[in-house]
Amino acid sequence: SLVLVTGASGFIAAHTVQALLDAGFPVRGSVRSVDKGEYLKERFRGKSASFDYVIVDDIEKPNAFDEAVKGVGGVVHMASPFHLKAEDPEMLIGPAVGGTVGILHSLKKHNPGVSRVVVTSSTASINDETRPAPFHFTEEHWNEYSAKVCAEKGRDAPNGHKYRASKTLAERAFWRFMETEDVAFDGVTINPPMVYGPIIHPVSNPESLNTSVATFYDWFSGRKSQADIPFIATANFVDVRDTALAHVRALVVPEASGQRFISSAGPASPNDFCIAIHHHFPQLANVADGYPTNVEEINAASYLFDGAKAARVLGITYRDIDTCVKDMGDCLLDKFSL
Ligand code: NDP
Numbered sequence: 001s002l003v004l005v006t007g008a009s010g011f012i013a014a015h016t017v018q019a020l021l022d023a024g025f026p027v028r029g030s031v032r033s034v035d036k037g038e039y040l041k042e043r044f045r046g047k048s049a050s051f052d053y054v055i056v057d058d059i060e061k062p063n064a065f066d067e068a069v070k071g072v073g074g075v076v077h078m079a080s081p082f083h084l085k086a087e088d089p090e091m092l093i094g095p096a097v098g099g100t101v102g103i104l105h106s107l108k109k110h111n112p113g114v115s116r117v118v119v120t121s122s123t124a125s126i127n128d129e130t131r132p133a134p135f136h137f138t139e140e141h142w143n144e145y146s147a148k149v150c151a152e153k154g155r156d157a158p159n160g161h162k163y164r165a166s167k168t169l170a171e172r173a174f175w176r177f178m179e180t181e182d183v184a185f186d187g188v189t190i191n192p193p194m195v196y197g198p199i200i201h202p203v204s205n206p207e208s209l210n211t212s213v214a215t216f217y218d219w220f221s222g223r224k225s226q227a228d229i230p231f232i233a234t235a236n237f238v239d240v241r242d243t244a245l246a247h248v249r250a251l252v253v254p255e256a257s258g259q260r261f262i263s264s265a266g267p268a269s270p271n272d273f274c275i276a277i278h279h280h281f282p283q284l285a286n287v288a289d290g291y292p293t294n295v296e297e298i299n300a301a302s303y304l305f306d307g308a309k310a311a312r313v314l315g316i317t318y319r320d321i322d323t324c325v326k327d328m329g330d331c332l333l334d335k336f337s338l
Contacts, residue, residue: 059099084146222286233269
């Protein structure tokens with residue numbers, strides 16, 4: 001049946017639309033402009049399942065999804081701002097929480113027969129940085145700290161906490177709705193760490209890359225130096241194609257009902273990325289060398305977000321960092337000459 005993917009023109013969402021179409025699901029994507037909608041239509045032309053789009057220009061507006069939800073059998077709600085430039089935490093929390101609660105109310109009113117809602121949360125809502133590294137995070141953990149920092153410091157809160165608070169509060173609001181509202185549909189969250197891989201969504205220049213791929217591009221383009229490589233990684237990584245597939249499986253696997261799933265391939269520090277870039281793209285002269293002999297040491301001292309439950313229940317086999325870097329690098333070199 002028809003699946004609604006919100007924020008369809010985003011990095012992960014475009015891959016999720018592709019994975020849904022490949023699995024035979026017709027897809028309706030919500031986007032903010034006709035240009036982005038037409039780009040995706042062109043991109044997905046010729047697939048056996050059909051793609052179409054609706055415009056939802058601001059997910060935070062009351063009733064924004066009232067039309068978009070009509071007639072769909074499942075929902076993947078991905079639209080949410082992911083950037084580290086917000087002055088006021090509310091610039092992120094507003095659309096993150098408002099969009100999540102808003103789409104649930106639109107479903108309750110206009111499509112209560114929908115079978116399942118999958119929400120893209122994040123390890124941001126698990127990553128409790130008060131725990132000293134190394135630490136092994138599972139789906140049992142919650143990041144309560146970022147929202148507290150934002151409540152106390154407001155605009156002066158560190159930008160990372162503003163984003164992480166938005167994801168924690170949105171996921172909390174999702175589970176609260178599922179517990180307290182009388183609805184027949186069930187819910188699942190996918191909680192990815194930093195997501196990397198080739199891009200298929202509309203991006204015209206490196207400056208408009210989404211936040212996670214832009215982080216990689218800083219290393220790839222040589223904008224960051226050896227001095228910037230930390231000796232502990234708080235971030236893990238996953239290939240965008242694996243996290244897209246996790247969303248598709250989360251819609252259809254019965255046992256996924258009511259569960260959160262970390263979709264992570266494990267720790268990845270800038271050191272790992274620099275080493276992999278050198279291996280696959282030796283012609284890129286400005287890339288930091290990395291510390292090839294310290295890989296294990298750095299990763300062992302890092303946070304681990306455990307993706308085993310998604311591997312087991314959703315049947316995901318994670319691509320490794322080499323495959324991810326090779327494919328992402330090829331794609332970026334093809335799009336933007338360095
Ligand atoms: P993108 O920035 O590429 O995608 C975000 C999407 O949300 C875009 O389509 C954007 O539209 C849309 N959007 C944002 N704010 C609004 C709004 N107020 N109204 C309507 N649409 C809006 O990021 P990603 O693909 O990386 O992120 C997708 C989801 O995955 C997010 O929920 C993010 O929190 C989550 N996530 C991402 C991770 C990563 O490493 N990339 C890691 C973990 C979770 P437009 O582009 O037109 O502005």
